[in-house]
Amino acid sequence: MGQKLSNKRQKTTPQDDLQCTSSSTSDNGHLISPTLYRASSPGDDNLFNSCSNQDLDTLQRSVTSIPDDLMIEILSRLPVKSLLKFRCVSKSLLALISSPDFIRTHVRKNNENMNHRVICCVHCDEFGGSDLKEFPLKSALNEPVTRATDIDYPKGYDKIGSFKIVGSCNGLVCVTFPKKRSKNGELGVLLWNPSMKKYRKLPKFDTKLNSTIWHSWFVACGYGYDESNDDYKVVAMLSVRYRQPEGVTMKEDTVTKMYSRKTHTWKEIENLKDGIPINELGYFASGRLHWLTSTTMPRRFHTKHNIHSYALVSETEGDLKIVSIDLESKMFGVVEYPEHEKSNSYCALGIAGGRLCLVRTYESRVMDISVMKEYGVRESWTKVASVNYPEHIVAKLYRQPFCWQNNGGHMLKLEKFLVLYDSEDDSIRFPIIGNFGLVRWVDTYVESLVLP
Numbered sequence: 001m002g003q004k005l006s007n008k009r010q011k012t013t014p015q016d017d018l019q020c021t022s023s024s025t026s027d028n029g030h031l032i033s034p035t036l037y038r039a040s041s042p043g044d045d046n047l048f049n050s051c052s053n054q055d056l057d058t059l060q061r062s063v064t065s066i067p068d069d070l071m072i073e074i075l076s077r078l079p080v081k082s083l084l085k086f087r088c089v090s091k092s093l094l095a096l097i098s099s100p101d102f103i104r105t106h107v108r109k110n111n112e113n114m115n116h117r118v119i120c121c122v123h124c125d126e127f128g129g130s131d132l133k134e135f136p137l138k139s140a141l142n143e144p145v146t147r148a149t150d151i152d153y154p155k156g157y158d159k160i161g162s163f164k165i166v167g168s169c170n171g172l173v174c175v176t177f178p179k180k181r182s183k184n185g186e187l188g189v190l191l192w193n194p195s196m197k198k199y200r201k202l203p204k205f206d207t208k209l210n211s212t213i214w215h216s217w218f219v220a221c222g223y224g225y226d227e228s229n230d231d232y233k234v235v236a237m238l239s240v241r242y243r244q245p246e247g248v249t250m251k252e253d254t255v256t257k258m259y260s261r262k263t264h265t266w267k268e269i270e271n272l273k274d275g276i277p278i279n280e281l282g283y284f285a286s287g288r289l290h291w292l293t294s295t296t297m298p299r300r301f302h303t304k305h306n307i308h309s310y311a312l313v314s315e316t317e318g319d320l321k322i323v324s325i326d327l328e329s330k331m332f333g334v335v336e337y338p339e340h341e342k343s344n345s346y347c348a349l350g351i352a353g354g355r356l357c358l359v360r361t362y363e364s365r366v367m368d369i370s371v372m373k374e375y376g377v378r379e380s381w382t383k384v385a386s387v388n389y390p391e392h393i394v395a396k397l398y399r400q401p402f403c404w405q406n407n408g409g410h411m412l413k414l415e416k417f418l419v420l421y422d423s424e425d426d427s428i429r430f431p432i433i434g435n436f437g438l439v440r441w442v443d444t445y446v447e448s449l450v451l452p
Helices: 053-065 068-075 080-086 091-098 100-112 137-142
Strands: 018-025 031-038 116-123 130-136 145-147 164-169 172-178 187-193 198-201 214-226 231-242 251-260 265-268 283-285 288-294 320-326 332-335 345-352 355-362 366-372 381-388 399-404 409-414 417-422 427-429 432-434 439-446
Touching: 068 091, 068 100, 080 091, 091 100, 100 439, 116 137, 116 164, 130 137, 130 145, 137 409, 137 417, 164 214, 164 283, 164 439, 172 214, 172 439, 187 231, 214 283, 214 288, 283 345, 283 355, 288 345, 345 366, 417 439
Parallel strands: 145 432
Antiparallel strands: 018 031, 116 130, 116 439, 164 172, 172 187, 187 198, 214 231, 231 251, 251 265, 283 288, 288 320, 320 332, 345 355, 355 366, 366 381, 399 409, 409 417, 417 427
């Protein structure tokens, strides 16, 4: 921590072009907070040219006088925007803040402190366009009024109508978007850190499927973190149906691949055998991605003229299973379904408090949420809520418990609305969120320094 601060600026990226204008110190000379601002232009080579030598000396002494463990404790509680500025103070701070250990500590503290932000794709026009919005989860849970802020799309992907939020892990958000002039339902995929405004476009999902005679397609996609290998992975299943003569059953081909951030490549893996995924998104819990599947229900395929709105699945319609894929071993498995009598309810998966959950809704406008408290143990399925929902919410349309906290702060997506659920009296209310709208896709993320 004791390297001398140099006035000579090292080469940085435009995101790192920051300028120090002042610093505040306590009576004993320790740093309280340097005031840092973005440089007037990316080409400014004098990073600290507006700081006097005395300012720089004071800044350096303040940094070096703080013990390393205390410095880590302080910095790990700061937002990403502040940390990006502090990287410019000295080489030693740059090395500390950029170290893998510090990045993991920062993410862990944000998760422990529930410093989550809600990120949404919100309808913005009648032509299918969407805006990206975000707001602090704690504000929505605890304040009477919350205001959402606009987020810039990753450069070059403005207001794409089918921009989908697949999932979020450690501050990295996975999103998909339709590729232009795609003939077989092929999607583009990004890993994106909204806090750092950085993203990585994944390589082309290359297949040998014959796209010249395609009729319809289906894509299932999931995203999660392989902790054993410290790797972020995406699993995609692309199925294509081919045109056949009238009266002949359509032929279907499927390709399943897994993307690794470490290798930045897709690798083909074994296809799913226990039924077919019913919905697009896989849900990540306990190191695995999960889909609800059926062996008897027809898959909801996309066609040129019919883009389906994914709904919940009736238990009476098909032989439902919960299928998982282990991100480390790449092996598929089956999670046992909770024991209960099948009824005229509609089912979907979700994540509640980091655990796998099953949502069952009824025409009587009741929604039951069950959580698997001990992963892989069928007997641990426990009903944690029974929610009465308003009349204007359609039972068959998709709902998602995307935020479920032990302290009673629960947020759900019902159709195109966000609602807050109070577990003490089983009531729901619609939060007042300014600068908002009808929700297409939603998830939560924490600020982090994890690079895509």
